[in-house]
Amino acid sequence: MRLGAPFTTESEEVFRAEHRIRSWRNGWGAEGGTLMLTQRERMRRWRYTWLLDVDKGTSRLWFDLNERDRYASPGYAVHRPLPNGRWVLHQQGDAVYFRGMGATDQGDRPFLDLRHMETGEVRRLFRCDPERYEYFVAFAGDEDHFVLSSESATDVPNYYLATLGEKIGEAPEGEATRALTREPITDFEDPTPQLREVVKRIVRYEREDGVPLSFQLHLPPGYEEGTPLPTVLYAYPLEYSDPATAGQVRGSPQQFSSINGASHLFFLLRDYAVLDRTAMPMIGNPETTYDTFVEQLVADAEAAVAKAIEIGVADPERIGVMGHSHGGLMVANLLAHSDLFRAGIARSGSYNKTNQPFGFQSERRSLFEARDTYIQVSPTFFADKVNEPVLIIHGAADSNPGTLTFQSEVFFEAVGGSGGTARLVLLPFEDHGYLSRESVEHVLWEQLEWFDRYVKGDVSPSGE
16 A cells, blocks of 8 residues: 555555465665565465566566475565665566575576576576685675675685676576686684584485475594494474475585584594485475374475485484484484484473464464364374484573463473483573573583484483
8 A cells, every 4th residue: 555745635545466475675776666576375385576667656576486395486676775774676677686506416606697587597607616605795885786695515614796797698598698816805713623624515305295305414534435324314494385495405515514503414523424405395285284293294204314324424323313303303303203312402492382273374264173183293292102302492582472481391390201212401581592601502512412423322212
């Protein structure tokens, strides 16, 4: 709607969307009435980007795509500030600059494009080299110069002043059409040289039903090829409507390794292998995806574990699983419904969905419409089947309505009261994530001690 100054008349309709409008406030052009906005169709998980001319009262679809399709993603519009502090689309005439991750089946290759609003033509100005991880940061003075961040698995990230040069005669499809030169701006040194010995690679495989999956494999310093190691699987389940996008590769093996906060990657320094960004897709109609949540979760985990064992990395008798938030729910369900793992670490999770009677994640049916599903995805109801040790960590002041702290307290009581091995750690004053140095260091100690004892070690999982 639009209401003109002095705001005494009736408002008028500018655009009526078919689906929910997700973004528009930073979609204004610098001049005229150009406005870019995005609609989201929840049922198909589809996004539609429209171009409006609010002065002329016209609108048209610019492009649309599956919101989970990383390989086809056009990226996001680049913005610039006006003198009055407002941000607008960064344009070159009738074209808008876009930046994106440039996901491929070999890993992310970020890009900078110029997308024409009238013709739809896309010119790729820059694309990351496959042997490095580089991305556009911001323009510097004019559109032929920009700040570039560049790194590799062994080179610490540094900033460069990049200059776009002459057009490349016959650039391969999808590659940059302009030559690029660069001058260093920063010279940061490696703060953790011991991490440069960490080996990273992307591993692809398939679920039993043929769905393509992947994980990012991290191997500890000094790893000898072919040696089975105690292994940590870290994941976060995501919902998809299309199997083709469910297993798309995330991240890049060329990214510089850095470890922050209470990261699971610290296990690398204790001679564990780590399966990071492990694909855990839930595929199906958004209205009923959670009817098969547990079944698909187990199938995803079975495929990842089997692949890690097949390539000679994981010791099948020494594999642990961990996750945060929805990943905590994943951990508890996998321990209850499979015997793939020797122990688990569940952080800030939600373990009884009947406490959210009017929907959770992408589930929009109420408890009263899908009672069996709410119960089936809730590991508290199956706590007597958790026969592996589980470490439960939660912020004592979690304000996320889906993961209130009492969820962990009740799940801990249910596991322990049923004869299982469980430990509950509540972090004073912490919210859904953990911020204080004391909390982060304590969580790291708890995690390392738990898996050293129950995954790496020979301690029996009975009695705590």
